[in-house]
Amino acid sequence: xxxxxxxxxxxxxxxxxxxxxxxxxxxxxxxxxxxxxxxxxxxxxxxxxxxxxxxxxxxxxxxxxxxxxxxxxxxxxxxxxxxxxxxxxxxxxxxxxxxxxxxxxxxxxxxxxxxxxxxxxxxxxxxxxxxxxxxxxxxxxxxxxxxxxxxxxxxxxxxxxxxxxxxxxxxxxxxxxxxxxxxxxxxxxxxxxxxxxxxxxxxxxxxxxxxxxxxxxxxxxxxxxxxxxxxxxxxxxxxxxxxxxxxxxxxxxxxxxxxxxxxxxxxxxxxxxxxxxxxxxxxxxxxxxxxxxxxxxxxxxxxxxxxxxxxxxxxxxxxxxxxxxxxxxxxxxxxxxxxxxxxxxxxxxxxxxxxxxxxxxxxxxxxxxxxxxxxxxxxxxxxxxxxxxxxxxxxxxxxxxxxxxxxxxxxxxxxxxxxxxxxxxxxxxxxxxxxxxxxxxxxxxxxxxxxxxxxxxxxxxxxxxxxxxxxxxxxxxxxxxxxxxxxxxxxxxxxxxxxxxxxxxxxxxxxxxxxxxxxxxxxxxxxxxxxxxxxxxxxxxxxxxxxxxxxxxxxxxxxxxxxxxxxxxxxxxxxxxxxxxxxxxxxxxxxxxxxxxxxxxxxxxxxxxxxxxxxxxxxxxxxxx
Amino acid sequence: xxxxxxxxxxxxxxxxxxxxxxxxxxxxxxxxxxxxxxxxxxxxxxxxxxxxxxxxxxxxxxxxxxxxxxxxxxxxxxxxxxxxxxxxxxxxxxxxxxxxxxxxxxxxxxxxxxxxxxxxxxxxxxxxxxxxxxxxxxxxxxxxxxxxxxxxxxxxxxxxxxxxxxxxxxxxxxxxxxxxxxxxxxxxxxxxxxxxxxxxxxxxxxxxxxxxxxxxxxxxxxxxxxxxxxxxxxxxxxx
Numbered sequence: 001x002x003x004x005x006x007x008x009x010x011x012x013x014x015x016x017x018x019x020x021x022x023x024x025x026x027x028x029x030x031x032x033x034x035x036x037x038x039x040x041x042x043x044x045x046x047x048x049x050x051x052x053x054x055x056x057x058x059x060x061x062x063x064x065x066x067x068x069x070x071x072x073x074x075x076x077x078x079x080x081x082x083x084x085x086x087x088x089x090x091x092x093x094x095x096x097x098x099x100x101x102x103x104x105x106x107x108x109x110x111x112x113x114x115x116x117x118x119x120x121x122x123x124x125x126x127x128x129x130x131x132x133x134x135x136x137x138x139x140x141x142x143x144x145x146x147x148x149x150x151x152x153x154x155x156x157x158x159x160x161x162x163x164x165x166x167x168x169x170x171x172x173x174x175x176x177x178x179x180x181x182x183x184x185x186x187x188x189x190x191x192x193x194x195x196x197x198x199x200x201x202x203x204x205x206x207x208x209x210x211x212x213x214x215x216x217x218x219x220x221x222x223x224x225x226x227x228x229x230x231x232x233x234x235x236x237x238x239x240x241x242x243x244x245x246x247x248x249x250x251x252x253x254x255x256x257x258x259x260x261x262x263x264x265x266x267x268x269x270x271x272x273x274x275x276x277x278x279x280x281x282x283x284x285x286x287x288x289x290x291x292x293x294x295x296x297x298x299x300x301x302x303x304x305x306x307x308x309x310x311x312x313x314x315x316x317x318x319x320x321x322x323x324x325x326x327x328x329x330x331x332x333x334x335x336x337x338x339x340x341x342x343x344x345x346x347x348x349x350x351x352x353x354x355x356x357x358x359x360x361x362x363x364x365x366x367x368x369x370x371x372x373x374x375x376x377x378x379x380x381x382x383x384x385x386x387x388x389x390x391x392x393x394x395x396x397x398x399x400x401x402x403x404x405x406x407x408x409x410x411x412x413x414x415x416x417x418x419x420x421x422x423x424x425x426x427x428x429x430x431x432x433x434x435x436x437x438x439x440x441x442x443x444x445x446x447x448x449x450x451x452x453x454x455x456x457x458x459x460x461x462x463x464x465x466x467x468x469x470x471x472x473x474x475x476x477x478x479x480x481x482x483x484x485x486x487x488x489x490x491x492x493x494x495x496x497x498x499x500x501x502x503x504x505x506x507x508x509x510x511x512x513x514x515x516x517x518x519x520x521x522x523x524x525x526x527x528x529x530x531x532x533x534x535x536x537x538x539x540x541x542x543x544x545x546x547x548x549x550x551x552x553x554x555x556x557x558x559x560x561x562x563x564x565x566x567x568x569x570x571x572x573x574x575x576x577x578x579x580x581x582x583x584x585x586x587x588x589x590x591x592x593x594x595x596x597x598x599x600x601x602x603x604x605x606x607x608x609x610x611x612x613x614x615x616x617x618x619x620x621x622x623x624x625x
Numbered sequence: 626x627x628x629x630x631x632x633x634x635x636x637x638x639x640x641x642x643x644x645x646x647x648x649x650x651x652x653x654x655x656x657x658x659x660x661x662x663x664x665x666x667x668x669x670x671x672x673x674x675x676x677x678x679x680x681x682x683x684x685x686x687x688x689x690x691x692x693x694x695x696x697x698x699x700x701x702x703x704x705x706x707x708x709x710x711x712x713x714x715x716x717x718x719x720x721x722x723x724x725x726x727x728x729x730x731x732x733x734x735x736x737x738x739x740x741x742x743x744x745x746x747x748x749x750x751x752x753x754x755x756x757x758x759x760x761x762x763x764x765x766x767x768x769x770x771x772x773x774x775x776x777x778x779x780x781x782x783x784x785x786x787x788x789x790x791x792x793x794x795x796x797x798x799x800x801x802x803x804x805x806x807x808x809x810x811x812x813x814x815x816x817x818x819x820x821x822x823x824x825x826x827x828x829x830x831x832x833x834x835x836x837x838x839x840x841x842x843x844x845x846x847x848x849x850x851x852x853x854x855x856x857x858x859x860x861x862x863x864x
Contacts, residue, residue: 107762192689192789194664259665260790261810296805318759323803330800482665484793484805 021220021230023161032613033070033224036167040137047156047167048224050074057135061169062150063087065604066615067224068117080124082133084152088126094118095599102532102600102623106376106386107346109196111185111451112151113523114380114619118564118602129154146171146213148206149183155209157216166218166232171209174227176238177513178206180520181246182450191268193260196382199250199448203243204271210236226513242511247272248280249504253497255441256448257281258483282496284442287487288477291430296484297323299347301435303425305404308334313423313435314481315339315355316347324355338403340410341365341392342437342481343420344372346385353389363392364401366412366421370394378530381419382451395421415439415465417452424472432476433486439465441480442487444497450521456505457518457550457581466498515611518550525550526557526607528620529585536625537566538594543620545605546585549578560606561588562616566596566624567603596624664689666793669730669782673798677821679771679780681741683726684764687751690721706763708752715748722767731783734773741769775821786811 022028027037035050046055049070058075059082060067068091075081083091090097094117101114127133129145133156142157148171155168170179178184186201187194195201213221214236221229229235251257251269262281269279295302300320301313310333315321327333336359341349352373356363365373370392372379377386395401395410402408406427413422416438423435438446445462447454455461469478469489477486489497505517512520519525526547535541549555554577561572567590574586600623604616664686672680687707710718723743732739744767745751751765760766771780784792788810796804796816806814 189688189691194688197664258791263789295802297803302802317761318757322759327802332800332802484807 023163043136045135046074055079062153064115065117068121082125083123084154085126085128086152088123091121091123098602099600111195113183146209148202148209163219166221168221169224172239173223174229176235182523185450188268191264197448200247207240244273246507252280253282253444253500255444255446257443258441282444285487285489287442287485299481310336312339314348315351317351321351321355336361339363340423345383350385350387353387363389364395365392367394368419369421372419377532380531414461416446432473435479453522455518516550526618528618532621534623535592537592537596539592541590543588544585548583552580554579555609558608562604564601566593598624666791668793670795676819681769682766684766685722686764687718690718719745729785729788733781734777743767743769773821778818780816783813784808
């Protein structure tokens with residue numbers, strides 16, 4: 001365990017000795033977000049933001065809504081905001097994004113952090129790498145492109161009184177850290193890997209940006225959060241070392257090696273590890289053909305009973321559904337008697353509602369999957385289908401279901417994603433087969449998308465999956481829904497995967513400032529339920545904030561809602577006390593004014609605890625009709 | 626015996642084959658059963674529904690056909706990506722798709738190498754597949770037909786070691802579950818074909834009549850619904 005080291009602390013500048021290293025004339029105020037002020041020739045330039053309005057220029061390095069609101073405070077009504085050119089249009093009209101987001105949040109596989117601005121912020125001067133920006137009193141800022149933590153990130157370089165100072169936003173924190181890991185999820189075009197499969201997809205860009213920054217030999221880096229960086233070369237080197245260790249660890253047990261093979265994964269690896277790096281990948285575990293009683297139809301598996309009836313695992317789209325229809329029409333299966341849904345991604349669930357209606361069969365899932373199937377709009381998770389299933393029969397973890405010549409045992413199996421189940425299938429003439437959804441492949445674990453919430457805790461996530469796989473009867477096989485094979489790990493192979501995963505926890509713990517690495521990998525540790533809801537004018541509703549205290553100590557979290565015009569609540573502030581590793585929630589009543597303007601509105605919440613102050617962190621959508 | 630050959634790259638039979646492909650595509654655009662999550666595999670599907678004919682469909686995850694490095698952007702691998710490409714980009718994608726099939730797949734009927742002449746949907750269909758299509762987001766497909774003779778009983782599919790990801794080979798036969806073969810780059814698969822019919826006499830006459838009718842049918846259908854049909858490899862021929 002570690003303390004948060006002041007990186008998110010609400011600390012004031014007084015008494016902080018590092019500030020003395022800044023040239024005279026640069027005022028630094030440390031807070032949840034740092035503020036820098038330079039006054040010259042009667043002009044006031046602010047970097048990041050600040051509480052005093054009326055700055056003449058406000059420089060921001062990237063776009064997150066806590067930063068843009070901070071900048072808005074400093075800019076007031078007349079200040080000129082300078083921002084990366086790639087986000088200027090977005091800042092002009094963010095409501096276009098949120099209106100489209102109402103639909104786009106479904107079937108979403110880009111996996112970009114959603115903490116984007118809600119209100120417009122006029123950009124007076126968009127800048128890009130290579131630009132030089134004139135500040136007050138003849139100051140000059142050079143602009144460097146420094147993507148990594150965000151796609152658009154830039155750094156402002158200022159030389160003053162013989163010192164070169166870099167204002168780099170969230171690119172690097174003191175001690176060679178970054179605020180979290182999930183923000184780096186992105187496509188890796190060089191390796192033909194999409195955003196959904198792009199764990200640490202911008203870590204390569206981060207390394208290049210850090211190398212660019214190091215080449216400038218800054219004397220001091222002023223990050224958006226936390227302490228000043230007084231040893232830029234040391235901290236940059238430390239951060240590069242850390243992210244390389246994490247990425248090498250990730251690749252070494254990665255399920256994608258089964259699909260994408262060495263060439264693509266090596267290409268991805270070398271973007272982070274270096275152009276000549278050896279990339280370690282796990283070889284394939286034992287795998288054999290599926291038995292005759294299990295048919296592979298896209299991402300659907302069809303189990304056939306002795307009497308010709310069928311039981312389906314997952315139904316993700318029109319292709320598998322068409323295959324099932326054809327099989328029924330051809331008499332290859334007499335009827336479909338049930339559908340078990342392993343997890344909530346649309347390639348496993350989108351056609352479940354249609355299949356269940358057509359075949360007149362029940363739908364089964366564990367509780368963590370069932371609610372997403374029934375209320376998809378209430379969740380924001382990768383690839384969630386908007387096709388709500390009317391009724392899902394919830395199977396408890398360990399609950400058995402006898403069907404024909406089969407015995408099924410349902411399992412909560414938070415592997416590839418938290419909202420994930422598995423089905424142990426046993427029949428007298430075959431070794432047990434554990435249908436584990438998308439959680440493992442013969443080359444490792446499906447942990448490539450952090451937005452899937454792969455919690456790194458002994459009591460859940462992949463560690464729970466490892467335990468369940470180890471408890472299987474000897475010789476049991478695993479089945480992935482995408483793979484037409486049975487496969488299994490030797491105990492030694494499972495030991496290796498688990499050991500590497502455990503090592504990664506420590507690496508991530510060192511990379512980020514949080515007191516538990518799960519805050520760094522779990523974007524939705526504090527999230528609203530429902531994520532999206534429709535309310536008519538004059539209607540009332542409610543909004544639940546669900547918070548998981550990942551820390552190993554109790555936490556008191558103070559919550560403050562930010563409501564759009566036309567939406568009110570009788571309780572906009574509340575306090576939630578959570579024991580270590582526990583989750584809890586609080587409910588806020590909502591009322592929509594009779595004259596509320598129709599459209600998609602965004603509600604956000606500040607979260608404050610004793611060692612963090614997170615502005616407008618969680619968000620929910622309300623569509624007013 | 627009618628010598629409709631699997632080798633469709635040269636000779637007068639080629640035009641007949643293209644017309645066959647046209648008809649096939651009309652069907653496949655509405656029915657090709659490819660699963661979601663297209664990024665994980667290459668997909669090759671072979672229908673053996675009529676003796677003597679092997680209908681071949683390959684599905685391309687379009688962003689992977691781009692040469693060079695593209696800038697990350699929203700929906701890079703999603704459903705809107707194809708919809709927002711301009712004609713020149715789509716022409717390049719189709720050209721690359723055609724080249725890709727030649728580089729990654731090699732087909733052999735008995736002792737004879739065959740090169741399927743893949744046909745592709747037009748740009749409007751690539752951008753917005755018609756209702757009912759099951760082509761996954763970000764994907765489009767090509768189709769070709771291989772005709773084989775009675776003595777040709779095995780179709781060998783070689784999958785290049787340079788393919789960069791696995792191949793899901795799906796074989797459809799009448800009244801049977803799809804046969805699914807998972808190939809690694811560098812592997813090959815010998816597909817046993819149903820015995821081709823003896824072609825001659827009446828059959829030859831029927832084929833000739835059908836070949837004559839197909840252009841008329843195609844023109845009528847294109848008039849009925851532009852946007853569903855074929856773009857050959859040369860994009861200037863697009864309707």
